[in-house]
Structure formats: structure tokens, C-alpha cells
Amino acid sequence: MTTRRDAFARRIGVRFPVIAAPMAGAAGPELAIAALKAGGLGSLPCALLAIEQMHAQADEVRGAIGGPLHLNFFCHDMPDDADETAWRALLAPYYSALGVAPPEGPGVMRLPFSEAQCAAVEAIRPEIVSFHFGLPGPALLARVKAAGACILASATTVREAQWLAAQGIDAVIAQGAEAGGHASHFLDGAPETHMGLFALLPQIVDAVPVPVIAAGGIADARGVAAAFILGASAVQLGTAFLHGPENRITPMHRAALSGPDAAHTQFTRLFTGRPARGIPNRLMRDLGAMNPAAPPFPHASIALAPLKAAAEAQGDTGFSSLWAGQASLLARPMSAGERITTLMADTDRLLADAARERI
Ligand SMILES: Cc1cc2nc3c(=O)[nH]c(=O)nc-3n(C[C@H](O)[C@H](O)[C@H](O)COP(=O)(O)O)c2cc1C
The missing domain is CATH 3.20.20.70 (Aldolase class I)
Structure with missing residues (x-):
């Protein structure tokens, strides 16, 4: 059969x-x-x-x-309006702490x-x-x-x-x-x-x-x-x-x-602007995983790119999207x-x- x-x-x-x-x-x-x-x-x-x-x-x-x-x-x-003002203001203290500048160009986005x-x-x-x-x-x-x-x-x-x-x-x-x-x-x-x-x-x-x-x-x-x-x-x-x-x-x-944090995966919209399941990290804990200030998909990732790069260079995944499922x-x-x-x-x-x- x-x-x-x-x-x-x-x-x-x-x-x-x-x-x-x-x-x-x-x-x-x-x-x-x-x-x-x-x-x-x-x-x-x-x-x-x-x-x-x-x-x-x-x-x-x-x-x-x-x-x-x-x-x-x-x-x-693709959204008509992706105003990043509130998002960039929320991220400003992190740029200062990590000594990086906010990005200026459009960056690589999911199209x-x-x-x-x-x-x-x-x-x-x-x-x-x-x-x-x-x-x-x-x-x-x-x-x-x-x-x-x-x-x-x-x-x-x-x-x-x-x-x-x-x-x-x-x-x-x-x-x-x-x-x-x-x-x-x-x-x-x-x-x-x-x-x-x-x-x-x-x-x-x-x-x-x-x-x-x-x-x-x-x-x-x-x-x-x-x-x-x-x-x-x-x-x-x-x-x-x-x-x-x-x-x-x-x-x-x-x-x-x-x-241990893989036992507590969560939906977050911080990293791209759309809900995605990942392992909680500093950004999710600080801002709240579904914070509405993150601009709509796929724009949110752009402003985070320099923070992710600078933190990862120091062995820190606090600004990285750690995608993972519940199992x-x-x-x-x-x-x-x-x-x-x-x-x-x-x-x-x-x-x-x-x-x-x-x-
Ligand atoms: C790191 C990561 C990236 C993903 N990227 C895509 C993608 O580019 N396209 C897609 O159709 N699904 C993507 N998915 C979702 C998977 O297709 C699939 O639905 C999911 O991995 C199944 O759940 P599991 O991770 O618990 O096995 C991604 C999943 C993960 C974990």
C-alpha cells in the first residue's frame, strides 16, 4: 500500500x-x-x-x-510608511553605549x-x-x-x-x-x-x-x-x-x-517588524518583545545592524535575532x-x- x-x-x-x-x-x-x-x-x-x-x-x-x-x-x-523616528530614539542609548553610529543607507532588507x-x-x-x-x-x-x-x-x-x-x-x-x-x-x-x-x-x-x-x-x-x-x-x-x-x-x-533560555522562546517583532520566534535576549527583555515602536517589516532590522555587529564582536548576542522554535x-x-x-x-x-x- x-x-x-x-x-x-x-x-x-x-x-x-x-x-x-x-x-x-x-x-x-x-x-x-x-x-x-x-x-x-x-x-x-x-x-x-x-x-x-x-x-x-x-x-x-x-x-x-x-x-x-x-x-x-x-x-x-512592503509598507508605504516606515517612520523610524521613535525606533531610532529608543535605540539611541545603545548606539552611545556601544560607540556606533546609526546607519544612514537603506541596508540589506528582506524583499x-x-x-x-x-x-x-x-x-x-x-x-x-x-x-x-x-x-x-x-x-x-x-x-x-x-x-x-x-x-x-x-x-x-x-x-x-x-x-x-x-x-x-x-x-x-x-x-x-x-x-x-x-x-x-x-x-x-x-x-x-x-x-x-x-x-x-x-x-x-x-x-x-x-x-x-x-x-x-x-x-x-x-x-x-x-x-x-x-x-x-x-x-x-x-x-x-x-x-x-x-x-x-x-x-x-x-x-x-x-x-537555558531556549526553554523560553518568544515571539518578537523587534528584529524585523514582524512576529518571529526566538530565544529571549537583552533587547527583548529591555524593550518588550512586541514593542510597537519597531517599524513595520522588513524595516526594523536596518537600525539594529550596527548594534548587532558591535555586540557580536564582543561575544554578546544581546542585539541578535536568535531564531529558534519551541523544540x-x-x-x-x-x-x-x-x-x-x-x-x-x-x-x-x-x-x-x-x-x-x-x-
Ligand atoms: C532561523 C530560521 C529562519 C527561517 N527563515 C525562513 C525563510 O527564510 N523562509 C521560510 O519559508 N521559512 C523560514 N523559517 C521557518 C521555517 O520554514 C519553518 O516553518 C520552521 O523552522 C519550523 O519550525 P521549527 O523551527 O520548530 O522546526 C525560518 C526558521 C528559522 C528557525
Whole structure:
């Protein structure tokens, strides 16, 4: 008998229905290659990449290993007004204390899927494209489909999942509130009402006619098996892969993932202007994690850049976004390849036990 997860793995061209999540700023070709080599799906997050970097990273993955190439993009609306006056005033004492000047230029920001990125997708022809914060407009979406990509997108509510499925995408990622990094709210989500994966996943599975990928708080085989029993066709793990060597986070961020504060991850809008889950640090404690003075996404990160750089140079993560999900302390340090093969073997054992009513 073909299971839902086998059918989906076959549909996207991998052996195992496990996705090493796209993690902008934290993961690149190394993780994508390691995941593909182990039989899972890797990801290339493109939200912070220039077009030449996208091409170079896609070439790097394709040069290293065959299998599906997965590119990930953000689809937020850019705000009309991003007045930073109150935000910069709040940060002024930190600039003085750290002896740095507030930045003057626009800086590197997370930008929404654009005409130029779409043209790059048409040239690269990735097998899979995923979107966070909704979908691009109909014309760009039609071009991505015409380029032959299987399209995935994240939903944080049942209504978002239904909306995504109605746009004709191939699978929905159910992102529970436990997830590390940005919550993908785009229609009606908010941190206070964001459901955990146990409640969200089966409701989305019941509500949409396409396969559902479970994301948020999955860090070992028990989470994977539970997601499959709740109806998922695949799982997407982010934080767990941050515990391995194939990512681009600082050693300080990696250490924090196993430290005592990892038990108390929180949504914060301070680092980008949108709620994202991370490990609490000095800025969150001083200003309040959801302080409304931070300008709207993606502008908040610009004013923080020099503070982050100066503090990190002194071994201090007080101004760094330490993205992590609620299950960080469940994850063990291991390579991406070992994680994927261990997860799948242990999940098979757990599901076989469940079938024999051993659990
Ligand atoms: C450091 C970090 C960066 C992330 N960046 C992205 C991103 O660029 N695009 C995206 O679609 N999701 C991003 N996410 C969310 C993941 O796709 C996924 O929903 C989440 O990692 C799953 O929860 P977990 O971290 O508990 O495994 C990010 C997550 C983390 C931890």
C-alpha cells in the first residue's frame, strides 16, 4: 500500500518526506546539499540574496548533487510608511553605549518576490518553489507555474490554507506556533491566536484537497510520527537542523539553542517588524518583545545592524535575532544526513509499534 507520505515524496522527487526548512540568513547550499544527499529535500532561502547569489547558490547545489532544487521566497507587502523616528530614539542609548553610529543607507532588507527573482526562477527552473507570507500576484505566480515548479506555501490558519489551495498550489505547509523564525501570517494570523501544530495540522488536513506538510516544533521521530498520524504528507524542520554543522549561524547562536533560555522562546517583532520566534535576549527583555515602536517589516532590522555587529564582536548576542522554535532543546547535535536517516528509521519503528498497538 502506498502511504500519503510515500506518494508525496515521489511527487517531489525525494526518498524521504523530510524538508530541511529554508532559513534566510541561517542556511545556504551546504544544508541543501547535505539534505539532498541523505534523501530528503533541501532548500535555498532567497529572501536575502541578490540575483547573482541566487544563481551561484543554485549552480552550487546542482553541481554537487542531482535531485530537486527548492528555492524559497518571501511575499510580504512592503509598507508605504516606515517612520523610524521613535525606533531610532529608543535605540539611541545603545548606539552611545556601544560607540556606533546609526546607519544612514537603506541596508540589506528582506524583499518580496519580484520581477527579477521571477526571471531568475524562469532561467534556473527549480523543481520546487515555496513562498512565505502568502503568494505573489497572479501574473508572477502563473509564470512560476509555467516554469514547471511544484509550488508550496505556508499557512498559519485554516483560512490561509484554504486560500492558498484555492490559488492552485501543490501543497500547503501548516506552520504551528511552535515554529522558529517568522510566522507566515498573511490573512488573519496573530501571535495571540496562532494555534499549535497538534490543533492546526488536522484541521488544515480536513480543509484542503492538497497534501499538507507539518512544520513547527518537530525535532525528533516522535514529532514526525505524530505529524504523519495527524495527516501530514511530509514534515519540515528548521531549528533541529540549526544544531548541525551545515548552517551559517554564529557559534553563539548555536550555543544558545542548547542553553537555558531556549526553554523560553518568544515571539518578537523587534528584529524585523514582524512576529518571529526566538530565544529571549537583552533587547527583548529591555524593550518588550512586541514593542510597537519597531517599524513595520522588513524595516526594523536596518537600525539594529550596527548594534548587532558591535555586540557580536564582543561575544554578546544581546542585539541578535536568535531564531529558534519551541523544540530546540529536544534536538541533538548531528549532521543533516545523520538527522534525516535517523529520523526516518526511528519514525518507521514508532509507526510499526503503533500499528501493532504497542503504544
Ligand atoms: C532561523 C530560521 C529562519 C527561517 N527563515 C525562513 C525563510 O527564510 N523562509 C521560510 O519559508 N521559512 C523560514 N523559517 C521557518 C521555517 O520554514 C519553518 O516553518 C520552521 O523552522 C519550523 O519550525 P521549527 O523551527 O520548530 O522546526 C525560518 C526558521 C528559522 C528557525
